[in-house]
Amino acid sequence: MTSFASIAAISLDLDDTLWPFGPAVIRAEQTLHEWLLAQAPRTSTLLTSPQVLGALRTKFEASRPDLSHNLRELRLGSIRMALEMSEEDPALAESAYDAFFAARQRVDFFEDAFPALEWLSARYPLVALSNGNASLKVTGGHHFFKAALNPESTGLAKPDAAIFRAAADAVGCRPEQMLHVGDDADLDIVGALAAGCHAAWLVRGDSVGGVDTAPAWTRGGSAPHLVVRDLYALCRAIDPACPVAKQMPAAAFA
Template identity: 45%
Template structure:
């Protein structure tokens, strides 16, 4: 049962909580492929083969384990390796990655997001907590967040309790005073619970809960979560 009386900060997942991520990634990959087709056609042809594309990424992950949580670096080095294998200029990798990264930030927010960000940021410090590489500043959302903690910068990702504790520290509160909000049952809910936080599962797609431990609250939208806070505020003496 969610205890709103002790909440002093909100940590908030990004991908698939604030926007659907896979349409964004597909469009970003299409933008990258189009750019490579004009500037590095042999690399574009190589990347057109899904198996080759997967194998290149896996080689980067295998040979550069220090990049395991750094999705941007993995993507950039995969492009560089593909350029090298295709006997094209590896120095194009940085520019090619920027094409992908710019398109990766062309997100379409869920309809409830802006009002929820305004609601929560007016009441609590809000910290973005993500395993992805989205930049809330680049998205124009930076003013709603006290801080942003990402796996690629911190070095470990959710559900590791350490990244949740870092987010609580960024808000200058104890973990038990944090409500973590996210869509992923394992990464967000179980990760937050293991770090000593309260958790709200944003289940937009009516998934079944399959774990023994339960979230403190399940909602189908951020609006529903905001309404719980509004109701609690009305009931305060």
């Protein structure tokens, strides 16, 4: 059994790891919908519900695969599309995006997030590693982290091994000295393992994350070193006497 003695740093996913992603996006698209109806009223014929905005973003993304890692430009492009289709001024897109982005940053942290981050950050340098565009300086919690990486800042996205290696570089350790924690079986776990990192798969009891019912390791890939139900369990795996680890026990760190 490998001990945590070899771990020098921890990277953590954000969406569905520290907070539920779905409610934040629903709230942001509702805010954007209301903004557009108020500031560009002719969009009301097209935007019959906030869900239409999500469908337009998906359509725009399919037409611009070159922007797949640029969430800002994908959202801006879909807003311009809605404005142009409604014969409204596409120059309104920037202000509309600002309203969306501000609402996107209003997240509700899981109850285990801050206690676990406080305990972990006292023992390891932490790196936020996300494919999303949430800003920890706005959401809160940035003081726990030494660095924050995402596709906008690096031009890379999970599961590319290069972004995990960049996370290790950011805190001065080797990939094999880093433990990555995330909810997505393919993006987080397969990506981290391919980069040579240790990996902890977070499978919350309410199944909020991108949990794959047939993860890659069931198809012949490498399995995560650790599976936890919450961040308290991660802390318990590191130290069974951890005072914040008050919920479910972790699996063995293999």
